[in-house]
Amino acid sequence: MEKFTTLQSRAIPLHIENVDTDQIIPARFLKATDREGFGNNVFRDWRYHKDGTINTDFVLNDSKYSGSILVAGDNFGCGSSREHAAWAITDFGFKVVVSSFFADIFKGNALNNGLLPVQVSPAFLSDLMQRVVSNPETELVVDLEKQTISVKDSELSENFEIDAYKKTCMINGYDDIDYLINNKEQIEAFEAQKIY
Amino acid sequence: MSKTLFDKVWDSHVVSTIENGPQILYIDKHLIHEVTSPQAFNELEDRGIPVFRSNQIVATADHNTPTLNQDQPIKDELSRKQLEQLSENCKKNNITLYELGHKYNGIVHVMAPELGVTQPGLTMVCGDSHTSTHGAFGAIAFGIGTSQVAQVFASQCLLLTKPKSLRVTVNGKLKNGVLPKDVILYIISKLGTNSGTGYFCEYAGNVFEDMSMEGRMTVCNMSIEMGARGGMIAPDETTFEYVKGREFAPKGEAFDKKVAYWKTLPTDSDAKFDKEYSFDAEDIAPMITYGTNPGMGIKISETIPVDENPSFKKSLAYMNFEAGESLINKPINFVFIGSCTNSRIEDFRVAANYIKGKKKAANVTAWLVPGSKQVETQIIEEGLKSIFDDAGFELRQPGCSACLAMNDDKIPQGEYCVSTSNRNFEGRQGQGSRTILASPLVAAATAVEGKIIDISRQLN
Numbered sequence: 001m002e003k004f005t006t007l008q009s010r011a012i013p014l015h016i017e018n019v020d021t022d023q024i025i026p027a028r029f030l031k032a033t034d035r036e037g038f039g040n041n042v043f044r045d046w047r048y049h050k051d052g053t054i055n056t057d058f059v060l061n062d063s064k065y066s067g068s069i070l071v072a073g074d075n076f077g078c079g080s081s082r083e084h085a086a087w088a089i090t091d092f093g094f095k096v097v098v099s100s101f102f103a104d105i106f107k108g109n110a111l112n113n114g115l116l117p118v119q120v121s122p123a124f125l126s127d128l129m130q131r132v133v134s135n136p137e138t139e140l141v142v143d144l145e146k147q148t149i150s151v152k153d154s155e156l157s158e159n160f161e162i163d164a165y166k167k168t169c170m171i172n173g174y175d176d177i178d179y180l181i182n183n184k185e186q187i188e189a190f191e192a193q194k195i196y
Numbered sequence: 197m198s199k200t201l202f203d204k205v206w207d208s209h210v211v212s213t214i215e216n217g218p219q220i221l222y223i224d225k226h227l228i229h230e231v232t233s234p235q236a237f238n239e240l241e242d243r244g245i246p247v248f249r250s251n252q253i254v255a256t257a258d259h260n261t262p263t264l265n266q267d268q269p270i271k272d273e274l275s276r277k278q279l280e281q282l283s284e285n286c287k288k289n290n291i292t293l294y295e296l297g298h299k300y301n302g303i304v305h306v307m308a309p310e311l312g313v314t315q316p317g318l319t320m321v322c323g324d325s326h327t328s329t330h331g332a333f334g335a336i337a338f339g340i341g342t343s344q345v346a347q348v349f350a351s352q353c354l355l356l357t358k359p360k361s362l363r364v365t366v367n368g369k370l371k372n373g374v375l376p377k378d379v380i381l382y383i384i385s386k387l388g389t390n391s392g393t394g395y396f397c398e399y400a401g402n403v404f405e406d407m408s409m410e411g412r413m414t415v416c417n418m419s420i421e422m423g424a425r426g427g428m429i430a431p432d433e434t435t436f437e438y439v440k441g442r443e444f445a446p447k448g449e450a451f452d453k454k455v456a457y458w459k460t461l462p463t464d465s466d467a468k469f470d471k472e473y474s475f476d477a478e479d480i481a482p483m484i485t486y487g488t489n490p491g492m493g494i495k496i497s498e499t500i501p502v503d504e505n506p507s508f509k510k511s512l513a514y515m516n517f518e519a520g521e522s523l524i525n526k527p528i529n530f531v532f533i534g535s536c537t538n539s540r541i542e543d544f545r546v547a548a549n550y551i552k553g554k555k556k557a558a559n560v561t562a563w564l565v566p567g568s569k570q571v572e573t574q575i576i577e578e579g580l581k582s583i584f585d586d587a588g589f590e591l592r593q594p595g596c597s598a599c600l601a602m603n604d605d606k607i608p609q610g611e612y613c614v615s616t617s618n619r620n621f622e623g624r625q626g627q628g629s630r631t632i633l634a635s636p637l638v639a640a641a642t643a644v645e646g647k648i649i650d651i652s653r654q655l656n
Contacts (some may be wrong), residue, residue: 017507018389018489022621025599031260031274033234034279045623050609071508075390078423078489079621080600081325082232085339104359104393104425105325109341163357165217175343180351181245183212183220187353189223190211196317196457 002114003173007095007142008152010067013132014059019072020079023107025088027080038084039091064136069096071132074122077106086113096142098149100125111166112175117148118142124158131156144170198464200361201430202396205336205461206242206250207230209319211353212488218355224318225252227304228291230282230325231259231602236346237285247289250350254291254313255286257304259324260602263565264360266296275603300443302568302594305329305536309413310570312442316458317430321348326536326618327426328419332412334431334461336396339420360426360470362395363463366403368477373655375546376411377616377635378536379403381417381483385493389471392424395471399429399461403477410542411436421490430462465516482651484523485620485633487511492620496523496638497650507590514622515630516610523648527559527613531643532625535599538616538636541574547640548580556588557646563605565597589643601626614642649650 033190046058054061070089076099076177077085081148086109089097095115098167110117115172131151132138139152144167150157161171180187211220240247247253253567258294260275261580270276279296284523286293294300300307305326308314316334321327323345330337344354349429364383397419404412412429419427439445446454481495488511494500500512502519512519533539544564545562556562566572572594575581598605599617606626607613613631616639617624618633634642641651 015506017505017508022600022618022619022624026623026627027602030231030602031272031278031587034238035235045627050627075393075423078389078602078620079325079420080375081323081339081341082326083235083323083343086341095381101390101393103390103423105339105341109343112343129227154536163217165355166213176347176355177239177243178349179355180220180347180353183353184351187211187220187222189349192583193354194208194222196208 001112001169001173001175004095004114004116004144004170006144007068008139009069010065010137011069011071011098011132012059012065012067012139013129014070014072015129015133017073018075018078021077022079023081023084024077024085025082030082030084035087037091038088039093042088042092068092068094069098069140069142071098071125071129074100076102078103080183081105083109083113086110086115090115098125098128099129109171114170114173116142116144116170118160120149120158122155198467200463200467200469201334201398201428201461202336202361203467205319205334206358209336216358220353221319221356222353223321223348225254225313225318225320227308227322227327228253228255228345229259229304229322229324230257230278232342233285233345234278234281234350235342238348240349240536245282245350245445246303247291247349250290252352253291254308255291256304256307256384257282257296259596259600261296261595262603263595263597263605266593299569302570303536303539303596305413306567306571307418308540309333309409310442310568312439312445315439315445315454317461321354325420326417329413329417329536331416331419331426331428332409333435334458335427336426336428338426359396360394361469362392362397362424363469363473364397364399365401365472365474366399366477368403370403370480371652372476373482373637373652374480375635375637376407376414378483379480380415381485381490381493381633382480384418384422384491385483386475387422389421389489389491390423391418392422395424397424397427398469399427400463404429404430404589405435409434409581410540412541413540418490421618423530431458447497453581466541482635482638484638484648486515486517486523488514488620488622490633492619493633496648497652524650526612526648528612528614528632528642528647529559529561530607530611531560531562531639532565532613532615532617533600533636533639534597535551535617536565536567536596537618539565539567539571541571543616543636544571544575544638545578550581550584550637550640551589551644554644556585559646560643562589562643563598564591566591566594567604568594576600598625600624614648
């Protein structure tokens with residue numbers, strides 16, 4: 001897993017609530033057996049019309065906006081457990097998703113793929129969304145060590161929460177498999193004396 | 197100290213706790229399917245890590261499978277490849293696989309309970325968010341991502357922070373025509389799609405106690421639609437009776453010993469939950485959804501609410517519905533009865549009971565997709581198939597089918613589908629399709645009438 005410490009970038013505003021994983025990556029693209037290439041189809045049915053032409057109204061197709069931070073509406077990533085959603089977002093080039101609320105499974109999947117979910121207050125999100133929408137050149141700074149997200153050259157800044165263990169994993173690029181395998185003896189001992 | 201059902205099962209599975217961090221939770225049963233497992237197998241192979249406990253894994257092919265001509269080679273190359281890879285991976289790692297055509301094949305959340313793999317007090321995971329279904333037995337069951345599938349392969353454990361506890365209590369007498377699906381759609385419509393996020397939910401009250409296991413599975417299945425990782429119902433005689441005698445259930449004395457243990461699992465009377473909600477059964481009516489998330493539901497006789505929120509408006513625009521309008525008499529051309537929510541024998545009995553002696557409306561394409569081979573066989577043996585055939589419904593072969601439209605069972609662009617599945621997201625049943633979630637009874641009635649009707653009025 002790639003390490004994450006700090007990131008300064010412009011952001012793309014996705015001003016929609018309850019973005020579900022079926023929108024992030026539709027089911028018909030889940031037939032692949034490897035992890036690569038899902039970025040081509042991220043938000044496929046919002047980026048393209050059914051006839052394959054580009055939907056110029058969708059924010060990801062608006063050349064004004066760029067950057068590796070996605071600023072999204074409340075309850076991002078609800079629905080299916082497909083990790084393909086996290087793969088698609090990272091493959092497209094995002095390293096951070098900001099929202100006022102994340103669905104559990106998506107949040108876990110993101111953290112397992114070096115994609116940082118930054119949960120902010122609804123008021124902060126609303127302010128941030130407005131600034132990014134009105135000024136696409138707005139630069140955001142995400143500092144994982146300090147657990148802060150700020151708008152560069154402004155007073156707008158907020159702290160965010162992250163599990164201490166997951167924070168260490170993100171900063172060092174560790175994943176859970178390493179940790180679990182190193183604890184095999186303990187797991188075997190547990191199996192030997194299960195009470196149920 | 198007083199404990200909830202969830203506490204008891206969780207605490208008995210904690211291997212260890214990282215200081216200021218997550219816990220190592222032991223997983224008893226790991227269910228896998230073709231879509232979310234290949235990358236996990238690849239990861240293990242790349243890192244040279246063996247599968248730790250292959251005898252605790254059960255595999256089935258369901259998401260991507262055709263529901264016609266299952267005895268013939270799969271036409272779609274990518275789907276075929278994905279199924280072949282599942283077979284290869286299972287063979288290589290000594291994992292039991294019920295592949296397409298096997299008498300135990302079916303949707304993972306239908307076939308595992310049928311086989312007695314699902315039992316009270318267990319921890320179960322699957323790379324599928326509807327794993328919450330198995331909580332109906334008093335198991336802790338939840339969906340995981342593919343990285344976690346790899347973790348369970350490697351260690352039979354997961355690193356997790358214990359979720360908070362939530363209890364939803366429904367007491368009283370359900371009205372005529374109100375099914376378990378209506379109960380859960382009602383709860384989600386009241387609580388919204390993220391009220392359960394960060395929580396594990398227990399359903400309590402006489403409404404759930406009186407439900408069959410099939411009904412309880414329908415309820416727990418949709419826990420994830422209100423954001424809860426899982427839902428649970430206390431095991432009782434109904435549970436024990438269901439598990440007894442199934443293929444992988446303990447037998448004889450071993451079964452009695454298990455039952456004695458399972459009886460200790462229900463929530464202690466003075467246990468505290470982090471959040472509680474309570475509803476009155478009499479207020480629940482046959483439900484229907486009008487929007488693009490499962491929380492956007494109303495009683496079938498109600499009108500679509502008015503809301504100025506842009507996401508709400510976007511959702512109605514997608515559905516081509518107006519705020520304030522009624523859905524009664526809306527013409528519907530597609531009906532789907534199936535999915536891990538409603539594809540068990542009881543669901544088809546409800547549908548057949550309504551359909552008997554009636555005919556499907558000419559404008560409707562009606563697909564009935566059983567959840568498993570066993571359900572399919574039962575439909576035929578109980579004579580339900582001939583009722584469906586006579587009425588013009590099409591009984592297909594088992595699989596996830598039009599719930600997520602990964603196979604050829606797609607609803608065309610712009611068409612409405614009254615569906616017994618669990619998600620009405622944009623394009624869920626095919627690009628541009630519009631899903632209306634409902635119970636098997638409402639779905640059957642829609643197919644007969646060719647439009648949405650007020651089923652409660654008809655029944656009364």
